[in-house]
Amino acid sequence: MKAHIITIGDEILIGQIVDTNSAYISKVLNAIGVSVYQISSVQDDRAHILESFAFAKANSDIIIVTGGLGPTKDDITKSTFCEFFDDELVFNQEVLDHVEHLFKKYVGKPLLEANKTQALVPSKAKILKNNFGTAPGMWMEQDGKVFISMPGVPHEMKGLMEHEVLPSLKERFHLPYILHKTLLTYGMGESSIAERIEAFENELPKEIKLAYLPSLGRVRLRLSTSGAVKEDVDAAMEAQLEKLVSLVDDIFVGYEENGPLEVLVGEALTAQGKTLSIAESCTGGSVVQRFTSNPGASKYLIGSMVTYATQSKVDVLEVDKDLIEKHSVVSAEVAEAMAIQVKKLYNTDYAITTTGNAGPTKGDSDVPVGTVYIGIATPNGSTAHHFMMGNHRKRVVEKTVNKALELLHEEISKN
Amino acid sequence: MKAHIITIGDEILIGQIVDTNSAYISKVLNAIGVSVYQISSVQDDRAHILESFAFAKANSDIIIVTGGLGPTKDDITKSTFCEFFDDELVFNQEVLDHVEHLFKKYVGKPLLEANKTQALVPSKAKILKNNFGTAPGMWMEQDGKVFISMPGVPHEMKGLMEHEVLPSLKERFHLPYILHKTLLTYGMGESSIAERIEAFENELPKEIKLAYLPSLGRVRLRLSTSGAVKEDVDAAMEAQLEKLVSLVDDIFVGYEENGPLEVLVGEALTAQGKTLSIAESCTGGSVVQRFTSNPGASKYLIGSMVTYATQSKVDVLEVDKDLIEKHSVVSAEVAEAMAIQVKKLYNTDYAITTTGNAGPTKGDSDVPVGTVYIGIATPNGSTAHHFMMGNHRKRVVEKTVNKALELLHEEISKN
Numbered sequence: 001m002k003a004h005i006i007t008i009g010d011e012i013l014i015g016q017i018v019d020t021n022s023a024y025i026s027k028v029l030n031a032i033g034v035s036v037y038q039i040s041s042v043q044d045d046r047a048h049i050l051e052s053f054a055f056a057k058a059n060s061d062i063i064i065v066t067g068g069l070g071p072t073k074d075d076i077t078k079s080t081f082c083e084f085f086d087d088e089l090v091f092n093q094e095v096l097d098h099v100e101h102l103f104k105k106y107v108g109k110p111l112l113e114a115n116k117t118q119a120l121v122p123s124k125a126k127i128l129k130n131n132f133g134t135a136p137g138m139w140m141e142q143d144g145k146v147f148i149s150m151p152g153v154p155h156e157m158k159g160l161m162e163h164e165v166l167p168s169l170k171e172r173f174h175l176p177y178i179l180h181k182t183l184l185t186y187g188m189g190e191s192s193i194a195e196r197i198e199a200f201e202n203e204l205p206k207e208i209k210l211a212y213l214p215s216l217g218r219v220r221l222r223l224s225t226s227g228a229v230k231e232d233v234d235a236a237m238e239a240q241l242e243k244l245v246s247l248v249d250d251i252f253v254g255y256e257e258n259g260p261l262e263v264l265v266g267e268a269l270t271a272q273g274k275t276l277s278i279a280e281s282c283t284g285g286s287v288v289q290r291f292t293s294n295p296g297a298s299k300y301l302i303g304s305m306v307t308y309a310t311q312s313k314v315d316v317l318e319v320d321k322d323l324i325e326k327h328s329v330v331s332a333e334v335a336e337a338m339a340i341q342v343k344k345l346y347n348t349d350y351a352i353t354t355t356g357n358a359g360p361t362k363g364d365s366d367v368p369v370g371t372v373y374i375g376i377a378t379p380n381g382s383t384a385h386h387f388m389m390g391n392h393r394k395r396v397v398e399k400t401v402n403k404a405l406e407l408l409h410e411e412i413s414k415n
Numbered sequence: 416m417k418a419h420i421i422t423i424g425d426e427i428l429i430g431q432i433v434d435t436n437s438a439y440i441s442k443v444l445n446a447i448g449v450s451v452y453q454i455s456s457v458q459d460d461r462a463h464i465l466e467s468f469a470f471a472k473a474n475s476d477i478i479i480v481t482g483g484l485g486p487t488k489d490d491i492t493k494s495t496f497c498e499f500f501d502d503e504l505v506f507n508q509e510v511l512d513h514v515e516h517l518f519k520k521y522v523g524k525p526l527l528e529a530n531k532t533q534a535l536v537p538s539k540a541k542i543l544k545n546n547f548g549t550a551p552g553m554w555m556e557q558d559g560k561v562f563i564s565m566p567g568v569p570h571e572m573k574g575l576m577e578h579e580v581l582p583s584l585k586e587r588f589h590l591p592y593i594l595h596k597t598l599l600t601y602g603m604g605e606s607s608i609a610e611r612i613e614a615f616e617n618e619l620p621k622e623i624k625l626a627y628l629p630s631l632g633r634v635r636l637r638l639s640t641s642g643a644v645k646e647d648v649d650a651a652m653e654a655q656l657e658k659l660v661s662l663v664d665d666i667f668v669g670y671e672e673n674g675p676l677e678v679l680v681g682e683a684l685t686a687q688g689k690t691l692s693i694a695e696s697c698t699g700g701s702v703v704q705r706f707t708s709n710p711g712a713s714k715y716l717i718g719s720m721v722t723y724a725t726q727s728k729v730d731v732l733e734v735d736k737d738l739i740e741k742h743s744v745v746s747a748e749v750a751e752a753m754a755i756q757v758k759k760l761y762n763t764d765y766a767i768t769t770t771g772n773a774g775p776t777k778g779d780s781d782v783p784v785g786t787v788y789i790g791i792a793t794p795n796g797s798t799a800h801h802f803m804m805g806n807h808r809k810r811v812v813e814k815t816v817n818k819a820l821e822l823l824h825e826e827i828s829k830n
Contacts, residue, residue, distance in 0.1 A: 011628055013451040014595060015442025016637070016671075020433050022456070027430025036428040037463070039456040041437070044626075048452070055470065112606045153629070155807060180429060191527045211459075213426055214568070222431070256431075278721075284707025285700040288721050292699025295775050295808060303727035305720050306693075306703050312718035316760050345731050360710050392570055393710060 001173050002037040003029050004056035008049060008067035008077055009152055012041045021066050021157055028161055033175030033226070034062060044068060049080045057145050062169065067152035069118075069135035077149060082122050085140055085147075089120040092136075095127060099134045125149075128164035132156045137164055146172065178226040179233050181241055182213070182256035185221060185248055186406045190214045193221070197247050208240055218402060220256060221248070253409055261405045262290045268412045269300035269350070274379075276408075277346035278304035279317055279338045281329075282356035282372060286401045302346045307338070317341050330355050330365040332384035335375030339384070343377040351377040352408050356389070358396040372400050378411050416588050417452040418444050419471035423464060423482040423492055424567055427456045436481050436572055443576055448590030448641070449477060459483060464495045472560050477584065482567030484533075484550040492564060497537050500555055500562075504535040507551075510542060514549045540564075543579035547571045552579055561587065593641040594648050596656055597628075597671035600636060600663055601821045605629045608636070612662050623655055633817060635671060636663070668824055676820045677705045683827045684715035684765070689794075691823075692761035693719035694732055694753045696744075697771035697787060701816045717761045722753070732756050745770050745780040747799035750790030754799070758792040766792040767823050771804070773811040787815050793826050 005025050011017045022039045029036055037060050042052045049068075056063045068077030082088055096119035103111050118134045121127060128137030128148070133156040138149040148165055150157045169175075185193065190212050194201070201210055207227070213220040223240055227233040245252055254264045269276055278288050278301075288304040291297045307313040310329045314321045319337045327333040335355050343351035356372030357365060369391045375384040387403060389396040420440050426432045437454045444451055452475050457467045464483075471478045483492030497503055511534035518526050533549050536542060543552030543563075548571040553564040563580055565572045584590075600608065605627050609616070616625055622642070628635040638655055642648040660667055669679045684691055693703050693716075703719040706712045722728040725744045729736045734752045742748040750770050758766035771787030772780060784806045790799040802818060804811040 010624075010626060010639070011637070012438070013441055013454065014445045014639070015438045015440070015451075016595075016597070016628070018433060018435050018438040019454075023427070023430045023433040025430070026428055030429050036430075037458065038467075039428065039434075039454075041454040043452065052453075107604070112610055114606045114609055155810060180431075182431070189522070191529045194529055195527055209425075211425060213431070222426070224425070224429070284712065285703035285719065285721075286707075288700035289704045292701075292721065292723065293809070293812075297699065298723055301721075302724045303720065303722045303731060304700065305718065305731075306700075306707065306716075307718045308707065308713055309717045312761055315762065316718060316720075346727055347730065394708075395570055397708075 001034045001062060001175055002060040003034050003062040003064060004037055004060035005039045006049075006052050006056060006063065006065045007039070007041045007152065008044060008065065009041075010044050013043060021152060021154055024154070024158060025064055025066075025161060028166060029062075029064075030178050030180070032166055032170055033178050034169065034173075035178065035226075044076060046076060046080050046083070049077070050084055053080075053084050053147070057142070061145055061173070063145065063147045064165075065147065065149045066157055069149065069151045078120070078122065081125075081138070081140065081147070081149060085122060085124055085142060087122040087124045090123045092119050092121045092127060095119040095121060095136050098129065098136075102134055128160055128168075130156055130160055131163065132159045139168065176226050176228055177230045177233050178224070179237050180222055180224045180257065181237060182220050182222040183241075183244065183248065184218060184253050184256055184261065185251040186218045186253055186402075188219065188251050190219050193219055193248065193251075197244065200243055200247055204240065205236070208236065218406075253406065259294075260290075261402070261409060263294050265405060265409050265412060266291060266294065266297060266300055268409070270296070272412070272415060274300065274349040274412070275302050275346075276300050277302050277342045277348040277351045279342035279351065279353040280304065280306045281308060281313070281338075281354055282358045283354045283397050283400050283404070284308065286397050287352065287354065287404055290401060290405070302348050305342060313338065317345070328365045328367065330357055330367045330371055330373060332373050332375075332386060335373035335384040336377075336382050337375075339375035339377035339382050343382075349379050350408065350412065351375075352404050354400055354404060356396070356400065358389075358400075359391055359393045370396055372396065372403075374400065374404050374407060376407055376411055379415075416449045416477060416590060417475040418449050418477040418479060419452050419475035420454045421464075421467050421471060421478065421480045422454070422456045422567065423459060423480065424456075425459050428458060436567060436569055439569070439573060440479055440481075440576065443581060444477075444479075445593050445595070447581055447585055448593050449584065449588075450593065450641075459491060461491060461495050461498070464492070465499055468495075468499050468562070472557070476560060476588070478560065478562045479580075480562065480564045481572055484564065484566045493535070493537065496540075496553070496555065496562070496564060500537060500539055500557060502537040502539045505538045507534050507536050507542060510534040510536060510551050513544065513551075517549055543575055543583075545571055545575055546578065547574045554583065591641050591643055592645045592648050593639075594652055595637055595639045595672065596652060597635050597637040598659065598663065599633065599668050599671055599676060600666040601633045601668055601817075603634065603663075603666045605634050608634055608663065608666075612659065615658055615662055619655065620651065623651065633821075668821065674709070675705075676817070676824060678709055680820060680824050680827060681706060681709065681712060681715055683824070685711070687827070687830060689715065689764040689827075690717050690761075691715050692717050692757045692763040692766045694757035694766070694768040695719065695721045696723060696728070696753075696769055697773045698769045698812050698815050698819070699723065701812050702767065702769065702819055705816060705820070717763050720757060728753065732760070743780045743782065745772055745782045745786055745788060747788050747790075747801060750788035750799040751792075751797050752790075754790035754792035754797050764794050765823065765827065766790075767819050769815055769819060771811070771815065773804075773808045773815075774806055775808055785811055787811065787818075789815065789819050789822060791822055791826055794830075
């Protein structure tokens with residue numbers, strides 16, 4: 001089964017928003033055995049939407065459409081659906097009741113005329129209930145091809161996918177089992193890895209695909225396969241994983257499907273009953289934010305600081321002022337002192353710190369842009385590492401966060 | 416001039432990565448007067464790439480292709496280009512010299528065989544120099560249509576767009592002037608705004624388009640237009656902006672084109688010579704991260720804390736333990752005390768704080784999931800505000816960050 005995702009809305013095409021919906025839809029479709037053939041972002045324009053519907057129908061079995069369902073005048077999806085399906089809009093009492101219920105509960109004001117139009121739906125559509133908003137989802141069929149329309153607001157779309165679309169697709173189609181396993185590796189480039197695993201790659205059975213996914217200081221290696229029988233697919237994958245992991249054992253830190261590195265670190269800390277604190281300078285909160293964006297961080301993360309100004313490192317973190325003057329605020333000595341201090345202040349088992357210059361201009365230190373020190377304190381002592389992270393602000397920050405997580409993972413794995 | 420952006424790579428279609436490249440490319444193309452007709456993400460598959468090339472060529476003048484240019488075996492873009500253009504790969508000494516230079520400078524190891532293949536390029540292609548990586552960009556033409564191929568690694572693609580692609584497009588085509596202005600509004604829903612500005616919308620000249628972009632506690636209103644003469648376009652836009660702003664004056668905080676709200680706050684603080692500190696609980700570093708992701712934050716941001724555990728609010732932030740026990744850690748009293756304390760510790764003019772329960776489970780407090788207090792301390796005093804932010808962790812955090820920025824903006828604007 002192949003799907004085509006169509007997102008409608010000029011805001012994607014003028015670069016005002018990033019299309020995160022399609023990534024989510026692709027992921028959950030893959031998980032139930034539907035492969036995504038193409039993602040298309042098209043204009044809020046009748047002719048263009050019709051053209052993309054026809055193109056998608058020719059190539060795919062399931063066409064998922066998001067966007068263009070709001071109550072305001074720039075939304076034209078519904079009327080275009082009517083044109084494509086030779087249908088007309090009819091009034092749906094169930095949808096109106098739901099819209100009225102939402103207004104009573106959350107808005108506390110009477111319904112506006114614009115909201116009432118949301119109860120107009122194509123007569124041939126099966127309605128999919130939107131628990132988180134006023135615009136309903138719709139399911140229509142033509143020549144055995146399924147068209148699904150959902151609003152573009154991410155949490156409304158996600159609710160519809162989870163509660164309505166995925167269960168209905170599983171019921172409607174007989175779907176295969178798709179499996180991806182992605183090895184996270186750190187510290188070696190794409191080409192070097194490719195050279196090292198060349199023989200493995202040449203001998204891969206053709207139903208298993210290997211992809212290299214390089215990004216800022218790490219390379220992910222993804223094996224993908226599918227089949228009718230889950231047990232057979234799992235066993236075939238397991239056999240290849242065993243070979244591949246043994247070849248990259250020194251740079252392998254875990255599987256992405258088990259969660260990103262910060263989740264692996266958090267799980268290891270929780271399992272060991274250990275705690276963490278963080279002090280950041282150049283990364284400006286990006287390290288702590290990576291941890292707290294996952295539920296459960298409160299089990300091991302006690303607290304953190306962003307000591308952005310040099311004075312705050314002295315006043316609040318209580319790093320020795322003479323040490324800073326002697327070695328500069330961007331130095332191994334200060335990174336290590338920050339780790340010792342924040343560990344003490346928050347009374348934790350582990351601490352990780354960053355100090356550096358992410359650019360674009362030099363800050364409170366004379367070091368070149370891209371210079372970074374990462375400090376670590378553990379139950380067994382403390383240390384600091386030096387890196388040059390290039391001269392692009394966002395990448396310096398992201399590389400530093402990745403490296404800090406990697407160093408912390410390494411330290412925790414020792415225990 | 417219309418462009419079609421084609422991204423090649425299974426990682427987007429299985430939902431492993433979000434396609435941020437296309438948003439960037441769309442934005443910079445728009446800025447030089449090229450409108451993006453469609454964005455398509457297609458599989459690493461010869462036939463599919465060829466089909467998408469033909470479709471794009473039929474509808475657009477400029478076809479921008481990213482991805483599939485790496486040194487490893489899963490990359491097939493170049494051979495498919497040869498097939499489409501009836502061309503063959505030839506060896507390019509200039510590219511090889513550049514690859515060797517990069518290896519000598521950054522890798523310090525001899526070239527691998529895989530890297531040498533990057534010097535093979537279609538004979539009809541004009542080479543675009545990639546300053547940040549080994550895979551060159553390529554420019555090819557057919558029937559007056561321009562095809563541009565770039566690697567998918569974001570910073571390499573951005574470097575190529577900025578230094579090679581945009582200047583060449585401006586030289587090759589006579590481009591119009593495109594203008595977008597986006598009003599940031601807070602505190603009113605999409606339908607209510609639509610009702611209020613209905614007359615304005617009905618009277619808009621047809622060459623100016625209005626779009627509503629709602630998201631988590633705010634609605635952005637975008638006016639878009641284009642034309643041959645910059646001065647005329649600017650004047651027509653200015654006339655409409657004046658009307659629109661006067662209609663939404665009470666909810667208008669600024670133009671998105673001037674930067675996001677945290678940039679407006681930062682600029683106001685810098686202009687007033689004032690400083691800021693932050694203490695976060697439920698937002699876990701997302702507030703400080705919003706500020707530090709922009710260059711120049713060090714001019715006004717002294718430091719921040721994430722006091723995730725209750726104990727850390729007492730030990731490090733020095734909030735009175737009895738106050739926490741009396742009112743609960745998620746309370747107006749604690750939010751305000753956090754603001755007073757962090758302002759004092761970092762010795763700043765303003766402070767903003769968050770405490771709440773973002774879920775999914777109850778934390779150190781008995782309040783329901785979604786309960787949030789935001790505390791503010793200013794040169795004139797301190798206060799706290801109460802909100803219910805729903806029950807979805809990520810949205811609770813994002814809404815809280817937006818609200819904190821909005822409250823801070825309001826306070827700073829008073830001075």
